[in-house]
Amino acid sequence: MTKSLLARHRAAMPSWQALYYDEPIEIVAGEGRHVTDADGNTYLDFFAGILTNAIGYDVAEISDAIRRQVDTGILHTSTLYLIRQQVELAERIGELSGMTNPKVFFTGSGTEANETALMLATQYRRSNQVLALRNSYHGRAFGTLGVTGNRGWSASSLSPVKVSYVHGGYRYRSPFRDLSDADYIAACVDDLREVIETTTAGDVACMIAEPIQGVGGFATPPDGLFGAFAEVLEEYGILLISDEVQTGWGRTGEHFWGIQAHGVVPAAMTFAKGLGNGLAIGGVVADAELMDCLTANSISTFGGNPISTAGAGAALSYLLDHDLQGNAAKLGTRLLDGLRAHAQRCALIGDVRGKGLMIGVELVEPGTRTPAAASATRVMELAKRHGLLVGKGGLHGNVLRLAPPMTLTEEEAAQALQILTDTMTLAEQELHR
Incomplete structure (x- = not known):
């Protein structure tokens, strides 16, 4: 068979x-x-x-929540209509984000979430320049492939954004690997500043980074690296996007979001995977000013649909309650x-x-x-x-x-x-x- x-x-x-x-x-x-x-x-x-x-x-609590929604006969309506479970889940994620004035947009996957975050940052900053980490992976769509620093998963050299790659995420094979944590961070910060000064026009839109590189082999930088990066990024007005598709929802143990190990609240976080416990759901949580910067209409046909948000809400409750x-x-x-x-x-x-x-x-x-x-x-x-x-x-x-x-x-x-x-x-x- x-x-x-x-x-x-x-x-x-x-x-x-x-x-x-x-x-x-x-x-x-x-x-x-x-x-x-x-x-x-x-x-x-x-x-x-x-x-x-x-x-x-x-898991009974999750399956029961999905069944209750199925029993209503409504599997899908689209974001053109109010979806109670979507609003309730957005409110909870906003509260968990640590951001001052967060808003949430739901998607169908982590790839789509990262595409959305890139669209928001480049529109807000009016720049198509992006910083990413070597050995990174952010999805298989056109824009996310463009910011993927792993040749084994980068199917095309074409990209809608101009990317510069920096050191930091993958320590084991880094030229700075034998340095102490503090010296490693300092060397990576120096590299970041040099990359901005020499390979960009200065007005970079954002840096997108995984706190722990997933497809890259769970490469784990020293705590504080992205906090140090954030200080440099702030000097240039560059936004920090944390790709929490794999590190979110408490999986790293010590923090609910992977970026929290670095003592910084990013401009946006993307999420997916574990939130749905198998259901297709992803999204972006960002400060309201960034989230609301788009001037054209936009929707997500399947993002945050009644089934996925009902199941995700139950999964989040189970995760927190236990x-x-x-x-x-x-x-x-x-x-x-x-x-x-x-x-x-x-x-x-x-x-x-x-x-x-x-x-x-x-x-x-x-x-x-x-x-x-x-x-x-x-x-x-x-x-x-x-x-x-x-x-x-x-x-x-x-x-x-x-x-x-x-x-x-x-x-x-x-x-x-x-x-x-x-x-x-x-x-x-x-x-x-």
């Missing part, structure tokens, strides 16, 4: 629509943090639909400590990084910093064989990405850690055979 579906997928879908595993799986059921494939195999899910199923599977941010902090620390301890014994591991339940393990050829992409693929296959699904990313495709639902239990964290350490040890041993 799976082989037949795979053949049909390859015939009907584009070749660049990637699939995980030598034998891709079809996930047909889920409960808690576990999913089951079409062949009846059950797995502990440590990637959560690319961080999207933040609460987990078959302190999933605190759970992410506690279990994330245990996973990070365990993986870092294993790195002392496993030469395949070059770096363990991240915060909360957003962890990257960069694999290298033993004794070097040469990316070991084949080993990352091998560990993924071995982990799947042992009942664990993990993600993969990084500039070189050599980083294991761990981001389970935030309802993860202590027993499940221990199980995943054991599988990961065992499979990485086995993958390293295979290199020497």
